[in-house]
Amino acid sequence: MAIFAMGWHKPDNVAGSSAPAIMVGSFVATGGLLFGYDTGSINGILAMTTFKNDFTTGFRDAEGNPGMYPSQVSLIVAMLSAGTAVGALLAAPVGDKWGRRRSLIGAILVFCVGAIFQVCATNVATLVVGRTLAGVGVGMVSVLVPLYQSEMAPKWIRGTLVCAYQLSITLGLFGASLVNIFTYKMSTAAAYRIPMGLQLTWASVLALGLLVLPETPRYLIKRGLKDAAALSLSRLRRLDITHPALIEELAEIEANHDYEMAMGADSYHSVFFGEPHLGRRIVTGCGLQMLQQLTGVNFIMYYSTTFFNGANVNDPFSISLIMQVINVVSTLPGLFVVESLGRRRLLMSGAVGMAICQLFIASYATANGGNLMVQNQILIGFVAIYVFFFAASWGPVVWVVTSEIYPLKVRAKSMSISTSANWILNFGIAYGTPYLVGTTKGSPGSVDLGSRVFFVWGAFCLVAVAFVYFMVYETSKISLEQIDEMYERVDYAWNSRSFEPSWSFQQMRDFGFSDSGVPPAVPHLELQSSRTSSAGTSHTDTGVSSTTTSTSSQDDKIVASLGHVDLSY
Ligand code: BGC
16 A cells, blocks of 8 residues: 555545546657667667678778778767757757647657668768668657646656656667667668668657647747647546636636746747746756766666676676666656655655765776776676666656746747757767777877776765755646646745745736736735645745635636635636
8 A cells, every 4th residue: 555655546536537638648658768779779770780791891801891980970979969950950940830749749850860760861961861861750759748848747756757768768678779689680781671661650659649649738828729628638638618617727827827927928038048947847857868878877788798897797798788777667666656755855865876886897807907907796786787777767857847937938948949959968978988988098199098988977976965955946746837836935946845835826927927027915826736736725935824715707707616626727
Protein backbone atom coordinates (compact mmCIF):
# COMPACT_ATOMS: atom_id res chain seq x y z
CA MET A 1 0.00 0.00 0.00
CA ALA A 2 2.79 2.38 0.99
CA ILE A 3 4.30 1.90 -2.43
CA PHE A 4 1.11 3.15 -4.06
CA ALA A 5 1.14 6.21 -1.83
CA MET A 6 4.56 6.88 -3.40
CA GLY A 7 3.15 6.71 -6.93
CA TRP A 8 0.23 8.49 -8.52
CA HIS A 9 -2.97 9.43 -6.84
CA LYS A 10 -5.78 11.02 -8.78
CA PRO A 11 -7.38 13.44 -6.32
CA ASP A 12 -11.00 12.46 -5.63
CA ASN A 13 -12.23 15.96 -6.33
CA VAL A 14 -11.09 16.22 -9.99
CA ALA A 15 -14.07 16.64 -12.32
CA GLY A 16 -14.31 14.42 -15.42
CA SER A 17 -11.95 11.69 -16.54
CA SER A 18 -8.17 11.85 -16.97
CA ALA A 19 -8.05 8.72 -19.16
CA PRO A 20 -8.28 10.44 -22.58
CA ALA A 21 -5.53 12.92 -21.65
CA ILE A 22 -3.31 10.11 -20.35
CA MET A 23 -3.79 8.11 -23.56
CA VAL A 24 -3.12 11.12 -25.80
CA GLY A 25 -0.09 12.16 -23.72
CA SER A 26 1.37 8.64 -23.77
CA PHE A 27 0.90 8.33 -27.52
CA VAL A 28 2.60 11.66 -28.21
CA ALA A 29 5.42 10.63 -25.83
CA THR A 30 6.53 8.12 -28.44
CA GLY A 31 7.96 11.08 -30.36
CA GLY A 32 10.95 10.41 -28.08
CA LEU A 33 11.60 7.23 -30.09
CA LEU A 34 12.65 9.35 -33.08
CA PHE A 35 14.98 11.38 -30.83
CA GLY A 36 16.63 8.33 -29.22
CA TYR A 37 16.79 6.20 -32.34
CA ASP A 38 18.23 8.91 -34.55
CA THR A 39 20.93 9.95 -32.08
CA GLY A 40 21.74 6.31 -31.27
CA SER A 41 21.96 4.68 -34.67
CA ILE A 42 24.74 6.56 -36.45
CA ASN A 43 27.73 5.29 -34.46
CA GLY A 44 26.91 1.68 -35.30
CA ILE A 45 26.25 2.51 -38.95
CA LEU A 46 29.57 4.33 -39.33
CA ALA A 47 31.37 1.23 -38.03
CA MET A 48 29.75 -1.15 -40.58
CA THR A 49 32.07 -2.64 -43.18
CA THR A 50 29.44 -2.47 -45.95
CA PHE A 51 28.82 1.17 -45.19
CA LYS A 52 32.53 1.99 -45.38
CA ASN A 53 32.92 0.04 -48.63
CA ASP A 54 29.96 1.83 -50.24
CA PHE A 55 30.68 5.38 -49.07
CA THR A 56 34.46 5.57 -49.09
CA THR A 57 36.04 8.23 -51.26
CA GLY A 58 39.52 6.76 -51.10
CA PHE A 59 40.49 6.76 -47.44
CA ARG A 60 42.30 3.62 -46.20
CA ASP A 61 42.77 2.73 -42.54
CA ALA A 62 46.00 1.39 -40.97
CA GLU A 63 45.19 -2.12 -42.25
CA GLY A 64 44.49 -0.81 -45.74
CA ASN A 65 40.71 -1.27 -45.49
CA PRO A 66 38.37 1.28 -47.09
CA GLY A 67 37.02 3.85 -44.65
CA MET A 68 35.88 7.43 -44.18
CA TYR A 69 38.08 10.49 -43.79
CA PRO A 70 37.81 11.85 -40.23
CA SER A 71 36.39 15.11 -41.61
CA GLN A 72 33.60 13.12 -43.31
CA VAL A 73 32.79 11.27 -40.09
CA SER A 74 32.66 14.56 -38.18
CA LEU A 75 30.40 16.07 -40.81
CA ILE A 76 27.97 13.14 -40.79
CA VAL A 77 27.80 13.10 -36.98
CA ALA A 78 27.83 16.85 -36.42
CA MET A 79 25.20 17.81 -38.97
CA LEU A 80 22.53 16.02 -36.97
CA SER A 81 23.43 18.13 -33.93
CA ALA A 82 23.49 21.31 -35.98
CA GLY A 83 20.09 20.35 -37.38
CA THR A 84 18.63 19.61 -33.93
CA ALA A 85 19.75 22.97 -32.50
CA VAL A 86 18.20 24.78 -35.49
CA GLY A 87 15.06 22.62 -35.27
CA ALA A 88 14.66 23.39 -31.56
CA LEU A 89 14.88 27.13 -32.29
CA LEU A 90 12.42 26.84 -35.19
CA ALA A 91 9.90 25.01 -33.01
CA ALA A 92 8.84 28.22 -31.26
CA PRO A 93 7.79 30.43 -34.16
CA VAL A 94 6.22 27.46 -35.95
CA GLY A 95 4.55 26.09 -32.81
CA ASP A 96 3.08 29.50 -31.96
CA LYS A 97 1.82 30.06 -35.51
CA TRP A 98 0.55 26.65 -36.59
CA GLY A 99 -0.24 25.25 -33.17
CA ARG A 100 1.52 22.49 -31.27
CA ARG A 101 -0.20 19.60 -33.05
CA ARG A 102 0.17 20.76 -36.63
CA SER A 103 3.78 21.77 -36.02
CA LEU A 104 4.50 18.32 -34.64
CA ILE A 105 3.07 16.77 -37.81
CA GLY A 106 5.24 19.17 -39.84
CA ALA A 107 8.33 18.25 -37.79
CA ILE A 108 7.73 14.55 -38.34
CA LEU A 109 7.35 15.12 -42.08
CA VAL A 110 10.69 16.97 -42.20
CA PHE A 111 12.19 14.08 -40.24
CA CYS A 112 10.74 11.58 -42.76
CA VAL A 113 12.15 13.51 -45.74
CA GLY A 114 15.53 13.40 -43.99
CA ALA A 115 15.19 9.66 -43.38
CA ILE A 116 14.28 9.07 -47.06
CA PHE A 117 17.38 11.01 -48.16
CA GLN A 118 19.46 8.80 -45.88
CA VAL A 119 17.98 5.55 -47.18
CA CYS A 120 18.47 6.61 -50.81
CA ALA A 121 21.96 8.06 -50.26
CA THR A 122 24.81 6.60 -52.22
CA ASN A 123 27.31 9.33 -51.37
CA VAL A 124 28.33 11.36 -48.34
CA ALA A 125 26.74 14.60 -49.57
CA THR A 126 23.23 13.11 -49.84
CA LEU A 127 23.68 11.41 -46.49
CA VAL A 128 24.68 14.69 -44.86
CA VAL A 129 21.61 16.44 -46.30
CA GLY A 130 19.46 13.61 -44.92
CA ARG A 131 21.07 13.78 -41.49
CA THR A 132 20.63 17.56 -41.33
CA LEU A 133 16.94 17.39 -42.25
CA ALA A 134 16.30 14.54 -39.81
CA GLY A 135 18.10 16.62 -37.18
CA VAL A 136 15.82 19.60 -37.80
CA GLY A 137 12.82 17.29 -37.35
CA VAL A 138 14.20 15.75 -34.16
CA GLY A 139 15.08 19.16 -32.72
CA MET A 140 11.52 20.39 -33.30
CA VAL A 141 10.05 17.20 -31.85
CA SER A 142 12.22 17.58 -28.75
CA VAL A 143 10.52 20.90 -27.98
CA LEU A 144 7.01 20.21 -29.22
CA VAL A 145 6.36 16.85 -27.53
CA PRO A 146 6.89 18.00 -23.92
CA LEU A 147 5.19 21.30 -24.79
CA TYR A 148 2.11 19.50 -26.12
CA GLN A 149 2.06 17.10 -23.19
CA SER A 150 2.35 19.70 -20.46
CA GLU A 151 -0.34 21.88 -22.04
CA MET A 152 -2.94 19.12 -22.16
CA ALA A 153 -2.14 16.93 -19.15
CA PRO A 154 -4.06 16.96 -15.86
CA LYS A 155 -1.78 18.43 -13.21
CA TRP A 156 -1.74 15.34 -10.98
CA ILE A 157 -0.05 13.22 -13.67
CA ARG A 158 1.59 15.90 -15.87
CA GLY A 159 5.14 15.08 -14.73
CA THR A 160 4.68 11.37 -15.30
CA LEU A 161 3.44 11.91 -18.85
CA VAL A 162 6.46 14.04 -19.71
CA CYS A 163 8.68 11.34 -18.11
CA ALA A 164 7.11 8.86 -20.54
CA TYR A 165 8.70 10.94 -23.29
CA GLN A 166 12.12 10.26 -21.76
CA LEU A 167 11.21 6.57 -21.56
CA SER A 168 10.66 6.66 -25.32
CA ILE A 169 14.03 8.37 -25.84
CA THR A 170 15.73 5.54 -23.96
CA LEU A 171 13.75 2.91 -25.89
CA GLY A 172 14.83 4.61 -29.12
CA LEU A 173 18.49 4.51 -28.07
CA PHE A 174 18.17 0.87 -27.07
CA GLY A 175 16.28 -0.03 -30.27
CA ALA A 176 19.00 1.58 -32.40
CA SER A 177 21.75 -0.52 -30.77
CA LEU A 178 19.66 -3.65 -31.12
CA VAL A 179 18.86 -3.12 -34.81
CA ASN A 180 22.52 -2.41 -35.57
CA ILE A 181 23.55 -5.63 -33.85
CA PHE A 182 21.09 -7.57 -36.01
CA THR A 183 22.08 -6.01 -39.32
CA TYR A 184 25.79 -5.14 -39.13
CA LYS A 185 26.95 -8.51 -40.44
CA MET A 186 24.85 -8.30 -43.62
CA SER A 187 26.99 -8.09 -46.72
CA THR A 188 24.72 -5.78 -48.74
CA ALA A 189 23.54 -2.20 -48.36
CA ALA A 190 20.63 -3.62 -46.34
CA ALA A 191 23.01 -3.58 -43.35
CA TYR A 192 22.70 0.20 -43.05
CA ARG A 193 19.54 0.84 -45.07
CA ILE A 194 17.37 -1.25 -42.75
CA PRO A 195 18.31 0.78 -39.63
CA MET A 196 17.89 4.00 -41.60
CA GLY A 197 14.56 2.96 -43.10
CA LEU A 198 13.10 1.76 -39.82
CA GLN A 199 13.05 5.38 -38.66
CA LEU A 200 10.14 5.90 -41.01
CA THR A 201 7.84 3.30 -39.51
CA TRP A 202 7.01 4.86 -36.16
CA ALA A 203 7.29 8.38 -37.56
CA SER A 204 4.44 7.57 -39.97
CA VAL A 205 2.26 6.05 -37.26
CA LEU A 206 2.84 9.07 -35.04
CA ALA A 207 2.05 11.57 -37.80
CA LEU A 208 -1.16 9.70 -38.72
CA GLY A 209 -2.23 9.52 -35.07
CA LEU A 210 -1.63 13.23 -34.61
CA LEU A 211 -4.06 13.97 -37.45
CA VAL A 212 -6.94 12.99 -35.16
CA LEU A 213 -5.64 14.28 -31.83
CA PRO A 214 -6.82 17.59 -30.37
CA GLU A 215 -4.83 20.82 -30.28
CA THR A 216 -3.90 21.86 -26.72
CA PRO A 217 -6.57 23.98 -25.01
CA ARG A 218 -3.93 26.42 -23.78
CA TYR A 219 -2.59 27.10 -27.26
CA LEU A 220 -6.13 27.74 -28.50
CA ILE A 221 -6.73 30.19 -25.67
CA LYS A 222 -3.46 31.91 -26.55
CA ARG A 223 -4.81 32.38 -30.07
CA GLY A 224 -8.16 33.63 -28.75
CA LEU A 225 -10.04 30.57 -30.05
CA LYS A 226 -12.19 30.00 -27.00
CA ASP A 227 -14.80 27.70 -28.58
CA ALA A 228 -12.15 25.44 -30.05
CA ALA A 229 -10.39 25.41 -26.67
CA ALA A 230 -13.62 24.34 -24.97
CA LEU A 231 -14.06 21.53 -27.48
CA SER A 232 -10.49 20.34 -27.03
CA LEU A 233 -10.75 20.38 -23.23
CA SER A 234 -14.08 18.61 -23.42
CA ARG A 235 -12.45 15.76 -25.42
CA LEU A 236 -9.52 15.57 -23.04
CA ARG A 237 -11.60 15.64 -19.85
CA ARG A 238 -14.62 13.73 -21.15
CA LEU A 239 -16.85 16.54 -19.90
CA ASP A 240 -19.62 18.32 -21.77
CA ILE A 241 -18.61 21.78 -22.99
CA THR A 242 -21.39 23.24 -20.85
CA HIS A 243 -20.11 21.56 -17.69
CA PRO A 244 -19.41 24.26 -15.08
CA ALA A 245 -16.07 22.73 -14.11
CA LEU A 246 -14.90 22.89 -17.70
CA ILE A 247 -16.14 26.45 -18.16
CA GLU A 248 -14.38 27.46 -14.98
CA GLU A 249 -11.09 25.85 -15.97
CA LEU A 250 -11.07 27.54 -19.33
CA ALA A 251 -11.96 30.87 -17.79
CA GLU A 252 -9.03 30.53 -15.39
CA ILE A 253 -6.59 29.63 -18.18
CA GLU A 254 -7.84 32.61 -20.17
CA ALA A 255 -7.68 35.00 -17.22
CA ASN A 256 -4.17 33.77 -16.44
CA HIS A 257 -3.13 34.45 -20.02
CA ASP A 258 -4.63 37.95 -19.80
CA TYR A 259 -2.66 38.43 -16.59
CA GLU A 260 0.57 37.37 -18.28
CA MET A 261 -0.07 39.65 -21.23
CA ALA A 262 -0.81 42.53 -18.85
CA MET A 263 2.75 42.02 -17.54
CA GLY A 264 4.26 42.64 -21.00
CA ALA A 265 4.44 41.39 -24.59
CA ASP A 266 5.11 37.79 -25.64
CA SER A 267 8.36 38.71 -27.43
CA TYR A 268 11.85 37.17 -27.33
CA HIS A 269 12.89 40.19 -25.29
CA SER A 270 10.34 39.18 -22.63
CA VAL A 271 11.79 35.66 -22.48
CA PHE A 272 14.89 37.19 -20.85
CA PHE A 273 13.68 40.41 -19.26
CA GLY A 274 9.91 40.04 -18.87
CA GLU A 275 7.64 39.59 -15.87
CA PRO A 276 6.71 37.65 -13.84
CA HIS A 277 10.36 36.64 -13.29
CA LEU A 278 10.89 35.33 -16.81
CA GLY A 279 14.66 35.93 -16.70
CA ARG A 280 14.99 33.70 -13.65
CA ARG A 281 12.93 31.04 -15.37
CA ILE A 282 14.96 30.97 -18.59
CA VAL A 283 18.21 30.78 -16.59
CA THR A 284 16.71 27.84 -14.70
CA GLY A 285 15.63 26.06 -17.90
CA CYS A 286 18.90 26.59 -19.78
CA GLY A 287 20.94 25.74 -16.67
CA LEU A 288 19.09 22.47 -16.18
CA GLN A 289 19.41 21.46 -19.81
CA MET A 290 23.13 22.25 -19.92
CA LEU A 291 23.81 20.51 -16.62
CA GLN A 292 21.90 17.47 -17.86
CA GLN A 293 24.54 17.11 -20.56
CA LEU A 294 27.40 18.03 -18.22
CA THR A 295 26.56 15.11 -15.91
CA GLY A 296 28.40 13.11 -18.56
CA VAL A 297 25.53 10.89 -19.67
CA ASN A 298 26.42 11.00 -23.33
CA PHE A 299 30.00 10.09 -22.56
CA ILE A 300 28.50 6.76 -21.50
CA MET A 301 25.88 6.67 -24.28
CA TYR A 302 28.20 7.57 -27.16
CA TYR A 303 31.60 6.38 -25.98
CA SER A 304 30.93 3.49 -23.62
CA THR A 305 32.08 0.89 -26.13
CA THR A 306 35.43 2.64 -26.59
CA PHE A 307 35.68 3.30 -22.86
CA PHE A 308 35.04 -0.31 -21.84
CA ASN A 309 37.40 -1.43 -24.57
CA GLY A 310 40.14 0.76 -23.09
CA ALA A 311 39.34 -0.64 -19.67
CA ASN A 312 40.02 -4.11 -21.01
CA VAL A 313 36.47 -5.27 -20.44
CA ASN A 314 35.46 -8.48 -22.19
CA ASP A 315 32.81 -7.90 -24.83
CA PRO A 316 32.33 -4.13 -24.58
CA PHE A 317 29.46 -4.26 -27.13
CA SER A 318 27.27 -6.40 -24.88
CA ILE A 319 28.12 -4.24 -21.89
CA SER A 320 27.06 -1.11 -23.78
CA LEU A 321 23.82 -2.85 -24.65
CA ILE A 322 23.32 -3.74 -20.98
CA MET A 323 23.82 -0.05 -20.11
CA GLN A 324 21.07 0.80 -22.59
CA VAL A 325 18.76 -1.72 -20.93
CA ILE A 326 19.53 -0.22 -17.51
CA ASN A 327 18.82 3.22 -18.99
CA VAL A 328 15.35 2.08 -20.12
CA VAL A 329 14.39 0.16 -17.00
CA SER A 330 15.64 2.79 -14.55
CA THR A 331 13.43 5.45 -16.10
CA LEU A 332 10.44 3.64 -14.61
CA PRO A 333 11.13 4.51 -10.94
CA GLY A 334 11.44 8.17 -11.98
CA LEU A 335 8.06 7.98 -13.69
CA PHE A 336 6.61 6.51 -10.54
CA VAL A 337 7.91 8.98 -7.96
CA VAL A 338 8.12 12.26 -9.90
CA GLU A 339 4.75 13.39 -8.55
CA SER A 340 5.00 12.15 -4.97
CA LEU A 341 8.67 12.95 -4.32
CA GLY A 342 8.52 16.14 -6.39
CA ARG A 343 10.93 17.54 -8.98
CA ARG A 344 13.42 19.16 -6.62
CA ARG A 345 14.05 16.18 -4.37
CA LEU A 346 14.35 13.79 -7.31
CA LEU A 347 16.81 16.06 -9.12
CA MET A 348 18.94 16.65 -6.03
CA SER A 349 19.09 13.03 -4.92
CA GLY A 350 19.83 11.93 -8.50
CA ALA A 351 22.68 14.42 -8.81
CA VAL A 352 24.17 13.31 -5.48
CA GLY A 353 24.01 9.66 -6.62
CA MET A 354 25.62 10.49 -9.96
CA ALA A 355 28.34 12.58 -8.32
CA ILE A 356 29.30 9.76 -5.94
CA CYS A 357 29.58 7.28 -8.83
CA GLN A 358 31.56 9.61 -11.09
CA LEU A 359 33.96 10.72 -8.37
CA PHE A 360 34.44 7.17 -7.20
CA ILE A 361 35.31 5.95 -10.70
CA ALA A 362 37.64 8.92 -11.20
CA SER A 363 39.45 8.43 -7.88
CA TYR A 364 39.65 4.68 -8.22
CA ALA A 365 40.98 4.81 -11.77
CA THR A 366 43.43 7.60 -10.92
CA ALA A 367 44.67 5.71 -7.87
CA ASN A 368 45.29 2.75 -10.15
CA GLY A 369 47.79 4.66 -12.19
CA GLY A 370 45.43 6.79 -14.23
CA ASN A 371 44.62 3.99 -16.60
CA LEU A 372 41.28 2.33 -16.95
CA MET A 373 42.46 -1.22 -16.67
CA VAL A 374 41.25 -1.40 -13.11
CA GLN A 375 39.05 -4.12 -11.75
CA ASN A 376 36.42 -4.38 -14.39
CA GLN A 377 33.45 -5.40 -12.34
CA ILE A 378 33.85 -2.40 -10.05
CA LEU A 379 34.09 -0.09 -13.00
CA ILE A 380 31.08 -1.57 -14.77
CA GLY A 381 29.11 -1.66 -11.54
CA PHE A 382 29.60 2.04 -10.84
CA VAL A 383 28.85 3.05 -14.41
CA ALA A 384 25.64 1.02 -14.17
CA ILE A 385 24.66 2.72 -10.88
CA TYR A 386 25.45 6.08 -12.47
CA VAL A 387 23.12 5.26 -15.40
CA PHE A 388 20.43 4.22 -12.93
CA PHE A 389 20.60 7.59 -11.13
CA PHE A 390 20.59 9.55 -14.38
CA ALA A 391 17.69 7.62 -15.88
CA ALA A 392 15.57 7.90 -12.74
CA SER A 393 16.16 11.61 -12.24
CA TRP A 394 17.95 14.02 -14.58
CA GLY A 395 16.97 12.14 -17.73
CA PRO A 396 13.22 12.64 -17.39
CA VAL A 397 12.84 15.41 -14.81
CA VAL A 398 14.76 18.06 -16.76
CA TRP A 399 12.22 17.72 -19.57
CA VAL A 400 9.40 17.87 -17.04
CA VAL A 401 10.61 21.05 -15.33
CA THR A 402 11.42 22.88 -18.55
CA SER A 403 7.96 22.11 -19.89
CA GLU A 404 6.31 23.56 -16.77
CA ILE A 405 8.12 26.65 -15.53
CA TYR A 406 7.39 29.04 -18.39
CA PRO A 407 4.17 31.01 -18.73
CA LEU A 408 1.91 30.32 -21.71
CA LYS A 409 2.75 33.58 -23.48
CA VAL A 410 6.42 32.66 -23.97
CA ARG A 411 6.31 28.91 -23.28
CA ALA A 412 7.22 27.80 -26.81
CA LYS A 413 9.99 30.40 -27.15
CA SER A 414 11.54 29.69 -23.77
CA MET A 415 11.35 25.93 -24.22
CA SER A 416 12.95 26.16 -27.62
CA ILE A 417 15.85 28.23 -26.26
CA SER A 418 16.49 25.92 -23.31
CA THR A 419 16.19 22.81 -25.48
CA SER A 420 18.66 24.18 -28.00
CA ALA A 421 21.06 24.76 -25.07
CA ASN A 422 20.79 21.02 -24.43
CA TRP A 423 21.56 20.20 -28.09
CA ILE A 424 24.50 22.59 -28.29
CA LEU A 425 26.09 21.02 -25.21
CA ASN A 426 25.20 17.57 -26.51
CA PHE A 427 27.15 18.38 -29.65
CA GLY A 428 30.03 20.00 -27.76
CA ILE A 429 30.49 16.99 -25.51
CA ALA A 430 30.17 14.45 -28.31
CA TYR A 431 32.67 16.40 -30.39
CA GLY A 432 35.05 17.37 -27.61
CA THR A 433 35.22 14.16 -25.58
CA PRO A 434 37.91 12.44 -27.69
CA TYR A 435 40.10 15.53 -27.17
CA LEU A 436 39.34 15.61 -23.44
CA VAL A 437 39.99 11.94 -22.87
CA GLY A 438 43.01 11.61 -25.05
CA THR A 439 41.96 9.21 -27.81
CA THR A 440 43.32 11.92 -30.13
CA LYS A 441 46.62 11.92 -28.22
CA GLY A 442 49.18 14.28 -29.61
CA SER A 443 46.75 16.14 -31.86
CA PRO A 444 46.42 19.89 -31.26
CA GLY A 445 43.88 20.79 -28.58
CA SER A 446 44.00 17.39 -26.88
CA VAL A 447 44.16 17.63 -23.07
CA ASP A 448 44.48 13.88 -22.45
CA LEU A 449 42.56 13.75 -19.19
CA GLY A 450 42.07 10.01 -19.47
CA SER A 451 39.94 8.62 -16.67
CA ARG A 452 40.27 11.94 -14.84
CA VAL A 453 37.47 13.13 -17.12
CA PHE A 454 35.14 11.56 -14.55
CA PHE A 455 36.25 14.27 -12.09
CA VAL A 456 34.86 16.82 -14.54
CA TRP A 457 31.46 15.10 -14.78
CA GLY A 458 31.41 14.47 -11.02
CA ALA A 459 32.14 18.13 -10.30
CA PHE A 460 29.29 19.21 -12.55
CA CYS A 461 26.97 16.80 -10.72
CA LEU A 462 27.82 18.63 -7.49
CA VAL A 463 27.18 21.98 -9.19
CA ALA A 464 23.86 20.48 -10.28
CA VAL A 465 22.83 19.78 -6.66
CA ALA A 466 23.45 23.41 -5.70
CA PHE A 467 21.79 24.70 -8.86
CA VAL A 468 18.59 22.79 -8.12
CA TYR A 469 18.59 23.89 -4.49
CA PHE A 470 18.93 27.57 -5.38
CA MET A 471 17.07 27.79 -8.69
CA VAL A 472 14.47 25.07 -9.27
CA TYR A 473 10.95 25.71 -7.97
CA GLU A 474 8.80 22.75 -6.98
CA THR A 475 6.16 22.53 -9.69
CA SER A 476 4.46 19.24 -8.85
CA LYS A 477 0.74 19.10 -8.00
CA ILE A 478 -0.12 22.64 -9.10
CA SER A 479 -1.55 23.83 -12.39
CA LEU A 480 0.59 25.62 -14.97
CA GLU A 481 -1.31 28.81 -14.14
CA GLN A 482 -0.59 28.47 -10.41
CA ILE A 483 3.14 28.25 -11.24
CA ASP A 484 2.93 31.93 -12.27
CA GLU A 485 1.57 32.77 -8.86
CA MET A 486 4.33 30.76 -7.18
CA TYR A 487 7.06 32.69 -9.00
CA GLU A 488 5.35 35.92 -8.01
CA ARG A 489 4.90 35.12 -4.36
CA VAL A 490 7.78 32.82 -3.39
CA ASP A 491 11.14 34.58 -3.38
CA TYR A 492 13.43 31.62 -2.94
CA ALA A 493 13.28 28.26 -4.71
CA TRP A 494 14.00 26.37 -1.48
CA ASN A 495 10.77 27.70 0.01
CA SER A 496 8.65 26.70 -2.97
CA ARG A 497 7.62 23.27 -1.74
CA SER A 498 5.35 24.70 0.92
CA PHE A 499 3.67 27.12 -1.50
CA GLU A 500 -0.13 26.96 -1.51
CA PRO A 501 -1.89 28.57 -4.47
CA SER A 502 -4.52 31.12 -3.55
CA TRP A 503 -5.07 33.50 -6.44
CA SER A 504 -8.04 33.44 -8.79
CA PHE A 505 -6.84 35.03 -12.01
CA GLN A 506 -10.45 35.66 -13.00
CA GLN A 507 -11.13 37.71 -9.92
CA MET A 508 -7.85 39.53 -10.33
CA ARG A 509 -8.87 40.43 -13.87
CA ASP A 510 -12.25 41.62 -12.66
CA PHE A 511 -10.59 43.90 -10.12
CA GLY A 512 -8.00 45.03 -12.66
CA PHE A 513 -4.42 43.76 -12.78
CA SER A 514 -2.04 45.92 -10.82
CA ASP A 515 1.29 46.92 -12.39
CA SER A 516 3.22 44.79 -9.95
CA GLY A 517 1.29 41.67 -10.92
CA VAL A 518 0.27 41.17 -7.30
CA PRO A 519 -3.51 41.20 -6.79
CA PRO A 520 -5.04 44.35 -5.36
CA ALA A 521 -5.79 44.29 -1.66
CA VAL A 522 -9.46 43.38 -1.99
CA PRO A 523 -11.03 41.57 0.88
CA HIS A 524 -12.41 38.51 -0.87
CA LEU A 525 -10.11 36.94 -3.43
CA GLU A 526 -11.41 33.46 -3.89
CA LEU A 527 -8.88 30.81 -2.97
CA GLN A 528 -7.90 28.08 -5.39
CA SER A 529 -7.36 24.45 -4.51
CA SER A 530 -4.16 23.71 -2.67
CA ARG A 531 -1.37 21.19 -3.45
CA THR A 532 -2.85 18.95 -0.83
CA SER A 533 -6.35 19.28 -2.35
CA SER A 534 -7.74 20.43 0.96
CA ALA A 535 -11.11 21.68 -0.11
CA GLY A 536 -12.36 25.05 0.88
CA THR A 537 -9.54 26.04 3.20
CA SER A 538 -6.08 27.12 2.30
CA HIS A 539 -3.15 29.08 3.65
CA THR A 540 -1.96 32.35 2.30
CA ASP A 541 1.72 33.24 2.17
CA THR A 542 1.34 35.16 5.37
CA GLY A 543 0.39 31.92 6.97
CA VAL A 544 -3.18 33.09 7.61
CA SER A 545 -5.83 30.50 7.02
CA SER A 546 -8.75 31.70 4.91
CA THR A 547 -11.99 30.13 3.86
CA THR A 548 -13.43 30.07 0.34
CA THR A 549 -15.90 32.89 -0.12
CA SER A 550 -19.03 32.78 -2.23
CA THR A 551 -19.47 35.42 -4.92
CA SER A 552 -22.51 37.12 -6.25
CA SER A 553 -22.64 36.42 -9.99
CA GLN A 554 -24.83 33.66 -11.40
CA ASP A 555 -21.85 31.80 -12.89
CA ASP A 556 -20.01 31.83 -9.63
CA LYS A 557 -23.04 30.42 -7.87
CA ILE A 558 -23.03 27.45 -10.25
CA VAL A 559 -19.35 26.96 -9.62
CA ALA A 560 -19.83 27.29 -5.90
CA SER A 561 -22.50 24.58 -6.13
CA LEU A 562 -19.77 22.19 -7.25
CA GLY A 563 -18.51 22.27 -3.69
CA HIS A 564 -15.02 20.85 -3.41
CA VAL A 565 -14.42 20.04 -7.09
CA ASP A 566 -10.86 20.93 -8.09
CA LEU A 567 -11.12 23.48 -10.89
CA SER A 568 -7.47 23.97 -11.68
CA TYR A 569 -6.32 21.79 -14.55
C1 BGC B 1 19.24 13.44 -23.01
C2 BGC B 1 20.06 12.80 -24.07
C3 BGC B 1 20.55 11.46 -23.59
C4 BGC B 1 19.39 10.61 -23.13
C5 BGC B 1 19.86 9.32 -22.51
C6 BGC B 1 18.08 12.54 -22.68
O1 BGC B 1 17.27 13.12 -21.71
O2 BGC B 1 18.77 14.71 -23.42
O3 BGC B 1 21.13 13.63 -24.41
O4 BGC B 1 21.25 10.79 -24.61
O5 BGC B 1 18.59 11.30 -22.21
O6 BGC B 1 18.80 8.54 -22.09
